Amino acid sequence: MTAVTASANFEQLGLISPLLARLAELQYHSPTPIQTQVIPNVFTGTDLIAGANTGSGKTASFALPMLQHIVEQKHTGKSESSKANKGNYATGLVLVPTRELAKQVADSIKSYAAHLNGAVKTVAVFGGVSANTQMLALRGGTDILVATPGRLLDLIASNAIKLDRVKTLVLDEADRMLSLGFTEELSKLLALLPNKKQTLLFSATFPEQVQSLTKELLHKPVEIQLQSSDASTLVQRVFTVNKGQKTALLAHLIQQHQWRQVLIFVNAKNSCNHLADKLSKRGIAAEVFHGDKGQGARSRVLAQFKSGEIEVLIATDIAARGLDIEKLPVVINFDLPRSPSDYMHRIGRSGRAGEVGLALSLIDHEDYHHFKIIEKKNKIRLEREQVAGFEADEISPDSILAPAKPMAKPEGTGKKKRKKRKKQINADIWLKNT
Known part of the structure; x- marks a missing residue:
């Protein structure tokens, strides 16, 4: 050929x-x-x-x-x-x-x-x-x-x-x-x-x-x-934030930058509705897009989002695959995707066909390790940034407030200890032979 x-x-x-x-x-x-x-x-x-x-x-x-x-x-x-x-x-x-x-x-x-x-x-x-x-x-x-x-x-x-x-x-x-x-x-x-x-x-x-x-x-x-994890028209950024401040940071970014079209990804259907309610209380109208909505409702919401009638759309990963939304300026990972490959599909909703796009990920302390895995699998490395007034603490506030774990009971001595050890050996043998 x-x-x-x-x-x-x-x-x-x-x-x-x-x-x-x-x-x-x-x-x-x-x-x-x-x-x-x-x-x-x-x-x-x-x-x-x-x-x-x-x-x-x-x-x-x-x-x-x-x-x-x-x-x-x-x-x-x-x-x-x-x-x-x-x-x-x-x-x-x-x-x-x-x-x-x-x-x-x-x-x-x-x-x-x-x-x-x-x-x-x-x-x-x-x-x-x-x-x-x-x-x-x-x-x-x-x-x-x-x-x-x-x-x-x-x-x-x-x-x-x-x-x-x-x-x-x-x-x-x-x-x-x-x-x-x-x-x-x-x-x-x-x-x-x-x-x-x-x-x-x-x-x-x-x-x-x-x-x-x-x-x-x-x-x-x-x-x-031909795939590349470094599409020149798509800017990827990561903001660290305390878990309790994540919604407030999201609202702040939408209002500060006056984004007129933003797609926000979460991991569960109920999270869509929960986040939409929280944003509504902060003066931001948002619609949801997930599998529990009927096909007619999904089609209407998607059409309204594409036309600009809906400015903020909160969706699960059913919106991460193949949807072509012309000139979508911003995609935000409010929750990190469970699969590292889904990260690329999500952010690929923006920066399409040579258009300039922005992909943001908001990560708290619980997300740090998982985001490193996403970076490794997709061969990228992004600088961790902070937004003034929403800086993440060096140590998770949740770990400071968490009650101390009770001390483990002593293993035992003498006959009880030998009996427990024998059970463990038998279990190890069974696992090895199955």
């Missing part, structure tokens, strides 16, 4: 004129590095694993060649899509971890296909909304199916869609797809797919699960690694 330089334009990548016209309308002036490298490789039909920071343009990198391939196959009469019209089949399958990402990816694909005169049918299926509507949309099959695993399995069980004619499989946000909650569902879906297909795997981070999947699922894949 001929190498494509970073300065290549979309025409040099071999895209057809209807796609080029649409990209011009969307003001995509030149391909991003991930698009420059991925698009030619997708055209060759090889398996691929690609890593790049969020906001790098990876959706277009797989969507554009998929669309072109389907159109060209239809024109030559060789397309499985023509067969799909006679049954509930799909030609391309994109698996994503969240409802919001499913809708976003499908909307992007439909947008890129605007000048293809309806030649490519794209359907998104995900939970939280009526399955009947999605079943109707799948009648006669579809060219590209964007889906979350759980809802897709439900639709397969209802005979609404079949996967045995899929030609291209895309795993978007692959590290999340391979987490504990998706492993079983993903295994069931992979078993329903044909052995002969092109598989494209995209991930911003590459934990061991992703690396093992490449060996099992992909055949001689091309590897493209």
Whole structure:
């Protein structure tokens, strides 16, 4: 394959004129590095694993060649899509971890296909909304199916869609797809797919699960690694603060800088509501975004946040994956993510597509060790800063106020001590043999 330089334009990548016209309308002036490298490789039909920071343009990198391939196959009469019209089949399958990402990816694909005169049918299926509507949309099959695993399995069980004619499989946000909650569902879906297909795997981070999947699922894949933990357009800062002052510091920063759009991450659904109430008492209106909200409410909140109607949004990690919020200026970790890889996904909501962004983490004494782990795993090192009036004490106030631990009871002597020691030896032997 001929190498494509970073300065290549979309025409040099071999895209057809209807796609080029649409990209011009969307003001995509030149391909991003991930698009420059991925698009030619997708055209060759090889398996691929690609890593790049969020906001790098990876959706277009797989969507554009998929669309072109389907159109060209239809024109030559060789397309499985023509067969799909006679049954509930799909030609391309994109698996994503969240409802919001499913809708976003499908909307992007439909947008890129605007000048293809309806030649490519794209359907998104995900939970939280009526399955009947999605079943109707799948009648006669579809060219590209964007889906979350759980809802897709439900639709397969209802005979609404079949996967045995899929030609291209895309795993978007692959590290999340391979987490504990998706492993079983993903295994069931992979078993329903044909052995002969092109598989494209995209991930911003590459934990061991992703690396093992490449060996099992992909055949001689091309590897493209462009992700960087030091995105020049995104500034990362860390403020240390006493735990009891964290909310006050957050309110102070929002009011002092007069941020008109800020995304705040916490780790639990009830923490969203609790923090929103605390900010409300300080004169800051905030909305929440988490899994307990219905899909309609989630979609409305997200749309209002994107449009600027909502200025402060408090969310769990369902907002950390793939959501494209144009020119989002500030992301704040009020709670540190449990997984170091989720740190990069969270802060990647800002500083997207070359825009300047700011990612703040507010850490108290209990967070210090965990943040060091986040830094180590992501190969970063950030200076600890303090805000005047909210300085963290050298020693946690909680440790000073904590009651002294009672002294341990003596182990015992003589016969009791020997009996206790014998039990411990037997336990050690059992553990060793299991």
